[in-house]
Amino acid sequence: MTTAEHLPTTSARSASVGGPVLAPTSAVAAAAARSDELPLPTIDSVREAAKRIEPHIRRTPLLRITLDGRHAVLKLESLQRTGAFKVRGALNALLAHPGPGHVVTASGGNHGVAVATAAGQLGLPATVFVPRGAPEGKTRRISAAGARLVRHGETYAEAAEAAQRACADTHGRYVPAYDDADVVAGQGTCPLEVVDDLPEVDAVVVPVGGGGLVAGTVLAAQGRTVVAVEPEGSACLHASLQVGAPVDVEVDSVAASALGATRIGQIPFAIAAPSVTSVLVTDDQLLAARDLLWEEFRIAVEPAAATPVAAWLDRQVPGDLPALVLSGANTDWRPL
Numbered sequence: 001m002t003t004a005e006h007l008p009t010t011s012a013r014s015a016s017v018g019g020p021v022l023a024p025t026s027a028v029a030a031a032a033a034r035s036d037e038l039p040l041p042t043i044d045s046v047r048e049a050a051k052r053i054e055p056h057i058r059r060t061p062l063l064r065i066t067l068d069g070r071h072a073v074l075k076l077e078s079l080q081r082t083g084a085f086k087v088r089g090a091l092n093a094l095l096a097h098p099g100p101g102h103v104v105t106a107s108g109g110n111h112g113v114a115v116a117t118a119a120g121q122l123g124l125p126a127t128v129f130v131p132r133g134a135p136e137g138k139t140r141r142i143s144a145a146g147a148r149l150v151r152h153g154e155t156y157a158e159a160a161e162a163a164q165r166a167c168a169d170t171h172g173r174y175v176p177a178y179d180d181a182d183v184v185a186g187q188g189t190c191p192l193e194v195v196d197d198l199p200e201v202d203a204v205v206v207p208v209g210g211g212g213l214v215a216g217t218v219l220a221a222q223g224r225t226v227v228a229v230e231p232e233g234s235a236c237l238h239a240s241l242q243v244g245a246p247v248d249v250e251v252d253s254v255a256a257s258a259l260g261a262t263r264i265g266q267i268p269f270a271i272a273a274p275s276v277t278s279v280l281v282t283d284d285q286l287l288a289a290r291d292l293l294w295e296e297f298r299i300a301v302e303p304a305a306a307t308p309v310a311a312w313l314d315r316q317v318p319g320d321l322p323a324l325v326l327s328g329a330n331t332d333w334r335p336l
């Protein structure tokens with residue numbers, strides 16, 4: 001990872017609450033320049049990934065909804081194995097380069113569950129570093145999948161630094177959470193299912209953490225509008241679009257265990273910056289969207305996964321038939 005200036009969260013906030021923002025020309029130019037140097041996946045990489053991981057994942061369903069006369073489609077990726085889309089990228093990364101070795105990663109939670117599960121399935125030992133505040137519902141699932149769990153640091157970035165050091169010391173195999181061509185291609189298989197199953201969808205709306213899902217969505221959407229949604233308090237893509245390069249942000253959001261990357265990945269940024277529409281929602285909006293999904297449709301999701309619905313309810317999403325990706329449901333189930 002490279003270093004960059006520190007951008008206060010408040011400047012990330014100011015630009016776009018109340019309306020979508022397209023990448024400024026400087027961001028487009030900067031991303032285009034970088035894309036010459038980076039190993040960027042393409043739509044073909046996404047299609048290859050889909051074939052590769054197909055035996056191991058669920059093809060998750062679409063649900064058409066109408067609310068106050070407006071139509072949308074929900075992609076129920078919350079029903080994916082491991083409880084989130086992340087298993088797609090983890091499987092693709094491991095299957096694209098098969099081989100023995102100790103698998104190491106860092107994660108706020110869902111990527112760790114995904115890598116632990118994918119490694120276990122392939123018979124590989126795995127160690128997952130998580131920040132100390134990672135939710136119990138996620139750490140329990142990492143251990144249950146058979147991986148060694150190491151708690152380190154306060155943020156994802158701190159956990160990732162320690163994980164990379166440990167990986168180098170043990171000659172392990174590091175699976176990045178988002179800044180990796182195979183991971184991006186794997187995540188793109190989720191939106192690819194959306195547009196293959198329902199080509200009339202005219203926009204695809206996804207949450208953004210480190211950007212693997214949104215980058216895969218840009219590749220898979222084949223010209224449709226892609227809306228990238230972030231919490232106001234954890235908006236690394238939004239801040240980076242404003243300055244034209246990946247920059248660090250502070251993170252303070254109820255969705256931080258999933259969307260708490262302090263900096264957008266370089267590969268995701270190079271792919272997404274030229275075309276993505278970036279919008280922000282507040283924590284109150286995303287929690288209200290999560291509760292509405294349960295009250296209206298009996299769909300349970302974790303806070304991060306409700307951000308596309310929050311942006312749609314707030315009328316920040318263009319299009320007549322947007323697909324809102326419900327990216328995960330690793331939350332705790334506490335019935336009476």
Ligand SMILES: Cc1ncc(COP(=O)(O)O)c(C=O)c1O
Binds near residue numbers: 084108187207210211
């Ligand atoms: C449920 C959920 N949604 C969205 C994201 C964001 O994904 P990405 O880091 O690829 O942007 C994550 C990341 O962990 C997640 O767990």
